[in-house]
Amino acid sequence: MAEPHERAARREGERLAELGRRRGFFFPSYEVYGGVAGLYTYGPHGAALKRHVEAAWRDRFTVKEDNFEIEGPTITPKAVLDASGHTDGFDDMLVTCPSCTASIRADHLIEDHTDVEDAEALPPAKAGTLITEHELACPSCGTPLADEPVESFNLMFETAIGPGDGDPGYLRPETAQSIFVEFPRLAEYARSSLPFGVTQIGTGYRNEISPRKGLIRVREFTMAELETFVDPDRNDPPLDRVADVSLRLYPIDAQRDDGTAYREESVADATDAGIIGDPWIGYYLGVARRWYDRIGVDGDRLRFRQHLPDERSHYASDCWDAEAEIDGDWIEIAGFAHRGCYDLSHHAEASGEEFTVFRPYDEPIERERATVSPDMATLGPEFGTDAPSIAAALEELAETEPGAFADETVLVSVDGARFEVPVDATGFTRETVTETGEHVMPDVIEPSFGIGRTVYTLLVHALETDVVDGEERTFLALDPSIAPTTVAIFPLMDRDGLGEQARDLAASLRSTGLEVDYDDAGNIGRRYRRQDEIGTPYCVTVDYDTLEDDTVTVRDRDTTAQERVAADELPSVIKALLAGDRSIGADG
RNA sequence: GCGUGGGUGGUCUAGCGGCUAGGACCUCAGCCUUCCAAGCUGAUGGCCCGGGUUCAAAUCCCGGCCCACGCACCA
Numbered sequence: 001m002a003e004p005h006e007r008a009a010r011r012e013g014e015r016l017a018e019l020g021r022r023r024g025f026f027f028p029s030y031e032v033y034g035g036v037a038g039l040y041t042y043g044p045h046g047a048a049l050k051r052h053v054e055a056a057w058r059d060r061f062t063v064k065e066d067n068f069e070i071e072g073p074t075i076t077p078k079a080v081l082d083a084s085g086h087t088d089g090f091d092d093m094l095v096t097c098p099s100c101t102a103s104i105r106a107d108h109l110i111e112d113h114t115d116v117e118d119a120e121a122l123p124p125a126k127a128g129t130l131i132t133e134h135e136l137a138c139p140s141c142g143t144p145l146a147d148e149p150v151e152s153f154n155l156m157f158e159t160a161i162g163p164g165d166g167d168p169g170y171l172r173p174e175t176a177q178s179i180f181v182e183f184p185r186l187a188e189y190a191r192s193s194l195p196f197g198v199t200q201i202g203t204g205y206r207n208e209i210s211p212r213k214g215l216i217r218v219r220e221f222t223m224a225e226l227e228t229f230v231d232p233d234r235n236d237p238p239l240d241r242v243a244d245v246s247l248r249l250y251p252i253d254a255q256r257d258d259g260t261a262y263r264e265e266s267v268a269d270a271t272d273a274g275i276i277g278d279p280w281i282g283y284y285l286g287v288a289r290r291w292y293d294r295i296g297v298d299g300d301r302l303r304f305r306q307h308l309p310d311e312r313s314h315y316a317s318d319c320w321d322a323e324a325e326i327d328g329d330w331i332e333i334a335g336f337a338h339r340g341c342y343d344l345s346h347h348a349e350a351s352g353e354e355f356t357v358f359r360p361y362d363e364p365i366e367r368e369r370a371t372v373s374p375d376m377a378t379l380g381p382e383f384g385t386d387a388p389s390i391a392a393a394l395e396e397l398a399e400t401e402p403g404a405f406a407d408e409t410v411l412v413s414v415d416g417a418r419f420e421v422p423v424d425a426t427g428f429t430r431e432t433v434t435e436t437g438e439h440v441m442p443d444v445i446e447p448s449f450g451i452g453r454t455v456y457t458l459l460v461h462a463l464e465t466d467v468v469d470g471e472e473r474t475f476l477a478l479d480p481s482i483a484p485t486t487v488a489i490f491p492l493m494d495r496d497g498l499g500e501q502a503r504d505l506a507a508s509l510r511s512t513g514l515e516v517d518y519d520d521a522g523n524i525g526r527r528y529r530r531q532d533e534i535g536t537p538y539c540v541t542v543d544y545d546t547l548e549d550d551t552v553t554v555r556d557r558d559t560t561a562q563e564r565v566a567a568d569e570l571p572s573v574i575k576a577l578l579a580g581d582r583s584i585g586a587d588g
Numbered sequence: 589g590c591g592u593g594g595g596u597g598g599u600c601u602a603g604c605g606g607c608u609a610g611g612a613c614c615u616c617a618g619c620c621u622u623c624c625a626a627g628c629u630g631a632u633g634g635c636c637c638g639g640g641u642u643c644a645a646a647u648c649c650c651g652g653c654c655c656a657c658g659c660a661c662c663a
Contacts, residue, residue: 014656022599022614034637034653086663155663173663209589209661217662311663332662468624492622521616525624532624544622553623560624 011327012460017214019474020046023534025459026215038211038219040452045534048484048515050222050455053295054201056482057224057449060291067197067226068189072178074203075161078168083350084177084343086156086170095131095145106131157205157219171205176446178202179227180343183355187229192357194231194442199224201451215456216331222451229442230280231359232341237279242286243268250305250323251275262303277318278338280445285336288322288447296479297333297454298461301325304336324457333453339444348441360437369433370402371395378425389414394426402430458482462535468560476535477558480578485517485536487574490527492543494520502542505552505567512571532557538574538584542567556584 020026024043028035042050062069081087095106106127114134130136132146156173160166172178179186179198190196201224211217249263249270265275271282285304292302307319322334348355374391383390393412397404404410405428409420462476480486489506491498499520506518517536519527524541531539539555546552546567554573555562563584565573576582 011656017655018599028654031636031654035655037654088663155661206662212656471625473625490623496622498622523621523624523626525626527625528623529625539624541623555623562623 012463013214013327016456016459016463019463019533020214020459025049025534038208038217040215040218045484046455049458049478049482049535050451052482052484053451053455053458054222054224056291056295057451058199058201060287060294061224061226061447062199065197065226065287067199067228069199069201070179070182070186071200071202072172072175072182074172074178074205075159075169076172076177077161078170079350080177080181080347081156081170081173083346084180085346086173086177095128110134110136155207155209157207173206174204174448175200175202175223175225176227176343176448179225180347180444181351183229183344183347184353187357190229194229194357194359194440195235197226197228199226201225213331215452216326218452221453224449224451226284226447228280228284228445228447229357230445231440232443233440234359237283239267239271239279239283239286242283242290245286245289247285247289248299248303249275250303252306252308255305255308276320278445281318281320281336281338284445284447285320285322288334288336288449292322294479295454295482296458296462296477297324301461303330305330324453324461326457326460331453331457332450333457334447334449337446337448339446341441341443343444344441354439356439356441358437359440361435364434364436366432366434368430370398370405370428370430372398372405372426372428374426378422382425383419386414386417386419390419390421394421398426398428402428473529473532475532475557478535478537480537483535483537484515485531485534486515486538486578488517488519488527488531488536488539490518490524490539490541491520492524492541496544497547498542498544501546505540505542505570509571509574514571514574528555528560538577540570554584559584561585 016025020043023045025046026040026042029039029041030036058069061067078087110127110130114130114136128147136145157171159169159171161169179200186198187196201222203220204223205220208217208219211219243266245267246264247267247270249265251263254261254263263270263275265273267276267282267286270276270285271279276282276285289302289304293299301324303323303325305321305323307321317338317340319335319337321332321336323330324333325331344355347353372391372394374394376387376391380387390412393414394410397410397412405423405426407423409422410426410428412419412421458478459476462478463474464477465472465474467473476483478484487509489502489509491502493499502520503518506516510516517531519530521527528539535557537557539557541553541555543553545564550567551564552567552570553562553564554570554577561584573582577584
């Protein structure tokens with residue numbers, strides 16, 4: 001399915017891993033103790049970059065969308081994940097073929113070859129028995145799997161809350177659940193009106209069997225999730241805001257045709273044509289596309305792929321992924337799921353709490369309602385032990401068929417036996433009640449972003465090489481707004497007072513809130529290259545002209561072009577550059 | 589978790605039974621240098637971990653850890 005992209009001979013992932021280690025973006029954790037697969041540390045530049053990506057996400061999905069952000073615990077009691085379906089969903093049963101060593105999902109094997117449904121819920125030992133009884137064989141080599149052990153892999157990190165054995169708990173596999181469980185309170189903060197959205201940026205944990213590909217598949221990772229709670233009947237997204245955003249879509253039918261036949265459609269067209277089934281999903285795809293553009297994901301290496309029905313999560317009805325191309329593979333960097341009322345209804349059922357909001361009617365509804373108030377002093381002596389059931393039957397009958405109470409007596413049946421009850425004894429009345437609204441359980445639309453994967457994508461897509469004066473130059477063309485360092489200040493020479501001037505300039509720029517690096521080591525070219533490799537967009541050099549007229553040069557990372565500006569105008573120049581209101585010319 | 593191939597200064601590597609383990613780049617100090625990885629001098633720093641074989645192990649064997657690729661997995 002992966003589209004072959006011809007890239008540099010050396011894999012981008014490899015080049016990036018090397019750059020990441022050498023320049024301090026990210027590297028394997030705990031290496032002095034041998035390392036642990038799937039755990040990475042962000043170095044100084046990586047941590048800054050990640051922080052900027054998170055800030056950009058917050059600005060876009062929390063602030064601009066007028067949502068609010070919370071921060072829940074990562075430790076989650078078992079009951080929560082039982083209710084959400086994760087305890088079952090995360091428990092995979094594997095059986096290993098003794099001949100070809102293939103790992104096979106035992107539950108899938110059983111479901112495919114027997115009448116057993118929902119084999120996932122079986123205990124592993126029972127699954128093993130079924131495999132033996134039905135004489136199931138390895139699907140790849142045909143070796144019988146009878147009596148092979150079925151092992152259970154729980155992909156959640158388990159822990160105990162409290163001393164001793166404690167209460168069972170897990171590190172959360174997604175941040176979403178810590179939002180859902182607090183819904184009753186969050187709805188209160190939203191003043192019980194839909195729609196509203198709650199965001200969270202935090203870590204999730206999955207005990208991956210086989211972590212791979214640098215930051216792509218790790219065991220602890222940062223995600224940024226937005227749960228939008230919408231009224232299923234009444235809330236439409238503000239689609240007009242993103243109507244003309246163009247999306248490269250890879251819907252189900254295109255995948256089935258096994259093509260790479262993408263459809264370039266505007267958000268408006270794609271939702272109108274039903275390619276994207278839900279307008280909220282369409283809306284967020286548009287918002288995400290704009291955000292990716294802004295932070296520097298290469299639009300030519302980005303697509304939105306619809307999940308095939310069999311890969312959808314247990315909670316999702318329609319789901320699209322944002323995928324970025326890296327080394328010819330398409331990597332999921334965000335998921336957009338319509339979770340319906342799955343989570344809220346499960347938590348409501350399991351906890352016994354209300355997970356609804358009250359939705360007032362436009363106009364209060366006057367409704368006639370028939371009620372009964374059976375006179376038990378009459379019914380008791382008359383019907384003995386059947387009296388309570390008769391009373392219940394009368395109540396139901398009043399609701400469904402009030403006309404039955406029109407005569408002197410009313411007939412009810414309880415467990416097949418018929419009883420005749422005098423209407424007088426039923427306390428039957430018709431009354432008018434005023435209903436001002438109803439309780440509704442919201443649907444949930446969830447855009448969920450992998451921050452680490454986004455950071456990785458930005459680095460890969462920014463990694464560039466050109467040739468300056470016959471020398472190969474590697475630079476990271478990161479968007480200036482997310483680059484770890486915004487400005488680097490150099491004295492051309494650390495003598496004749498240039499160093500002092502440059503240090504003063506760096507300090508004054510820092511005081512304006514910019515992230516500034518100062519470097520006086522080595523010749524000027526070397527310092528430019530250092531900054532190029534960590535993606536610093538602007539380098540400012542204090543030279544001998546500065547001593548004369550208080551001007552400095554500003555150099556652009558991507559073009560290496562320079563421009564001379566007055567030192568005291570530097571803050572506003574940088575600000576304008578960041579805002580895209582000016583660019584650096586070539587007049588040095 | 590299985591299979592294949594790998595792990596030598598910060599990075600990239602040479603060495604593949606006996607070497608004070610070599611180089612390049614980086615880094616640091618000094619000199620030089622008036623805008624793009626220049627030069628000179630000097631310095632710091634290494635055989636993934638644990639067993640075994642051998643007079644002798646970076647080198648061979650076994651186990652572990654980590655990495656890459658393939659299989660499986662990715663709710």
